[in-house]
Amino acid sequence: MKFNEAQDKYEVIAEYQGSYNDSLLKFTSSPPAQRPDVIHINEIGTATLLDLGAYYPVQRFIDSGDLDISEYMTNVLNAYHYQGQMYAFPFSITVPAIFYNQEAFEKAGIDPETLRTYEGFAEASKKLVEAGVTKYGGAIVQDTWIYEQLMATAGKEIVDNANGRQGRAERLVADENGGLELVLGAVREFNSQPTTFVPSSSGEARTAFASQEVAMYIETAGNYGVAKQIVADSFTVQQKPLFRLKGYEDGLPYASGAALWIVDKGDLEKALGVVEFIKFFMLRENQVDFILETGYLPIREDVIRDPRYQDFVANVNPGTWEIVQELRDSTWPGGALFGCLGEFRNIVKDEMNAMLSDSSYTLQDAVRAVAERTNEQIWLYNMSN
Template identity: 30%
Template structure:
């Protein structure tokens, strides 16, 4: 290929992914990732490891505390944690650093960036370090590590992990003549409960924010894959399956809830949905498990918050939830001894005590199974018993290609397309099938263009 042809190919790839998250493929070329070599000569003083993350607000302090604890536990490695803004901001900055020496050693990346990170050829798979160190990966929650595993290889280490659950107002349930100890499990049961709450005149029955993640979850809960080729896991995805029977069933149900005033439509912002729930204006919402502590705290003194599994059709195939959140990726342009030092830090983060601290202070799942044996986790469950729902839902999910979650290079953009389709349906501009057919066609086109640029 000539120089102009190669330049055009690289620029096409950059433009595809930048549409959604402002990142390019860097200049790492086809360099094969190698594991850090044991016994590499250390530089004078502690080995520096740069960790870029996107944990803002109160979570920034939690990250900083874990880093400080690690740095204080030994004197050979010093980790510097740098907050880079939102996930998209971080991804944009990572793009700018690729091909330079200014980037991180370890970077946090949201789950929908996984396909891109692999295709970038800029990372060293975590599996390399696991194999070299004979580290026991069975200590990880399989339904969490499963997302980041392709072809039997764990590419990144799970970090902050959540999944969606149903939150409901027990007081509104009682006022509507419903049993607060028996939350709805199916679409029909949720519709009946929402109708009863709306008819009570005290609140609207339900609200679901227009969030593409929810559509992915509601399909996986029916055992349905979001894209073809084993959800992009047996080979690279080439087509969206958004318009499958499962997808149409979700959107038909959702549309009926809004049309019958059993639910309302507050738009795309999940914060608006949470605020309406906390104010007692809606009886049920779908939201991340990471929001549990905040929702329970905001309802204190006003009403009791209940939690239940993500609903599904009564005749749904076996399914479950897909983990959301982000994971840690090792950049392969850093020296071997620096990568080895970063691996030591990552192992520290996976320990049961650190994972217990992370879970209790952020609301994210521990990725280590043994973390649930820690006293602070047990005490936290007594304070927030609603979180048991999230734990049980995660553990009862059967890991398969549907519940592992989809992987595709244009995932951020696909979510935006899905949200546009949901809006069209809820605003009565298109039928569920029409909107999902059009969205699937558009996503498929973008997937196929992306695939051409990475072959």
């Protein structure tokens, strides 16, 4: 590990613990002394870790001068704030993106700029099949996180108390403000088309994309490197920002992705070691290496100014620059914070599948079921935490 080679005061030992859900479960079920000094977790675990309280807020080290955040995008850092304090440090930042086969679009005569709206995305999916360049036109990975981002672009919160950011969430509001109906309705409509491929996972979508069974799909922008590796030299992989729903064309996504939490084990020296690791990883040259290899998004302005990154967005993946510009301009304060976010995501996925498999199961049935099931999970979480 480069950090260990660069200094001799601290040693970082990385241990893979499975998915984010697996890591969160192991962390919360372990005695404090057996927990790691730092944990990398996405928004599924944010409210749980906040409620657990077993962490040093990053704000402490910013205020002490140990962490300099002057080069970071303020709106990205704001997404990792709760009640005025920055709780964790953004590590792998991403938003949903459209991945598309450049050559397939050229053969079908489709301008990628039309993908900016849902209508344009859906029409492109049909045209790709009609042109005979692919079996399926488009796909949206069945990931509730994508739906959450679409709701944000429409200005729709998911839970009460300012999306759980001004106090503990007590109930779902996406069923009341029209967010669920708006997004689930559009995704159901798209998934019901014969030209649509409906993948159960991002891996399934990437496989279909690489084999040219489908010419475009939506998943996390941070998997650009993975997609490029799988596709190899078969065709050119490009990206565009997530489409907008009708009436909300000016909406913007919010900074999402996993963060580093400094675990409070009563050892401030180790916590300062984690701070040093964060500082090392976030050095401009290290960030550029990480971003160019993976596809995650820059959060430092000096990374954006770096010649290697400038060359990347000019000559390799210009679409990612559009995605970064949206991230810079976004004022949405971040995703919903509530302790059963993972359960909510599974519930939404269940109800989407129910609509697709049973034509008599209406959109209103699905929205009602999501609300009832999620509110029960919120109540159970709040009662036990």
